[in-house]
Amino acid sequence: MDEKIKSIYEQWRAEEDMPAGLKRELAAMADDEDQINDAFGATLSFGTAGMRGIIGAGLNRMNIYTVRQAAEGLAMLMDQLDSADKARGVAISFDPRYGSREFAYNSAQVLGAHGIKSFIVDDIRPVPELSFAVRHLHTYAGIMITASHNPKQYNGFKIYGEDGGQMPPKESAIITESAHQASDLFAIKVADIHDLRKQHLLTIVGEDIDQAYLDEAKKVNINEELIQNVGKDLKFVYSPLHGAGKNIGRRALSTAGFKNFEMVTEQTIADPEFPTTPHPNPEYREAFDLAIQQGKQVGADILIETDPDADRLGAAVRQPDGEYKLMTGNQIASVMLNYILQAKKAKGILPDNGIIVKSIVSTELATKIANHYNVDTKNVLTGFKYIAEQIKNFEESHQHTFQFGFEESYGYLIRPFVRDKDAIQSTMMLAEVAAYYKDRGMTLYDGLQEMYQQYGYFEEETISKLFEGLDGKQKMAAIMDSLRNDPMNEFADTKVVSVEDFETATRTLENGQNESIDMPQSNVLKYWLADGSWITIRPSGTEPKVKFYVGVEDQSKDKSIARLDKYVKAIYELIAKLTE
Known part of the structure; x- marks a missing residue:
């Protein structure tokens, strides 16, 4: 074993104030070098949405010490602010995962030791409410303790900027650097909670934020008359997947006028074990098993699920045979976008300078829909902070009016x-879309088919290759280096007509000419093919994965699916070649 790793491990074992659970875990790994190397051979790092990892003992784990280190990084950044900005404080929220409440309070205690005020929720709340709370309370920053849709073994720490978006790269880099300076995790000061309350450096918030959020949420839906006439009878099933969407989601739907929905009882219990599904991820069919059973019993038109921190939404639509088919994220976004723009146009409230914002790995169907309504499209890097950044730019420049982001x-x-992503708003809007089609004697499935007939059949798929262990990052970096050193001129016998390298901010055309790309630097490659299809490859910012995205389009559904299948097969062959 590496002597440095061994020394750090022994230091942790010798720490007298170590919580009992972590002490037991450290003792249990004493004779397992691989486990010690994995826990102490690397440190958790910030990705596109903060840090995330397995809960446990070690530098490469989520525990009170690594959380304190991250909070210390934020505190050190805020120590450099003027007194007025520092006094604005930090909003803190958490989801129902193991350790979430403890991590939230440890964050507040670290901040409090620096004289920084915290506003902490009285109980679990979703990501969108934390983003809203930062703006509503005018705090300088926000902290959300969550691992989103990861399995129960994980937790995470996300930092938000003063605009309510995830902390921008510049400030995030300063926080990371500052946290690394606080290398002695056991020396980080934590203030006493009771002292912080007496000094008014820790304030509990909850229902006051809920009410303010719901007041804004009332403005999400567009056609109130439609909801009153049809929405009240729309049958659908909603599940918060044991997470933080259970209370605010139910209240938002009821406030909007949807009265005929049912909750999945077992999954409305906030349980960190996620006992009904090992993967509380609404993009997985297994997460919908209970909702499908309930949906069939009541004849639900649509099933809606939000992940444990309620920033992501998945849905399943009833098909003509009564079965339910999961919608992809691109399909959900496209059908909502198509409805939003046509409903606003019909109501006369679609602005002349409207714009949508989407990531570079998302469907081009959205671009086609936006063009149909004379609405511009802005593409950004993966990470919702880039969408939030554009919204801020629009508000400051007044050149565009934001309509939708995904x-x-x-x-x-x-x-x-x-x-940030808001599954509560999305639940309200998707229910309205389903009501719109129900009013026309159609299901949401019918609405999807109608949309494809109008704009063309778009198909997309995401394939992930997992690289666990200490050498995972090196393997991922080697794959990206290999793709750059040996450029692809064709893919599955289709010519590559341009390559966008976001690390060098250049677009290389078929004739060898280069163009600049106006985007931040990122380790992403995107290939445009001669038939209009595209392939994008990028390492994940929060998980040890390389992600391969593919998007195709055709006027025929069968041809579109056949083309997608061809490229998916070629991606698996490419993965096998790259990982030999």
């Missing part, structure tokens, strides 16, 4: 009083 990974934003 990522293919099941994240959408309708109204920008929140600056």
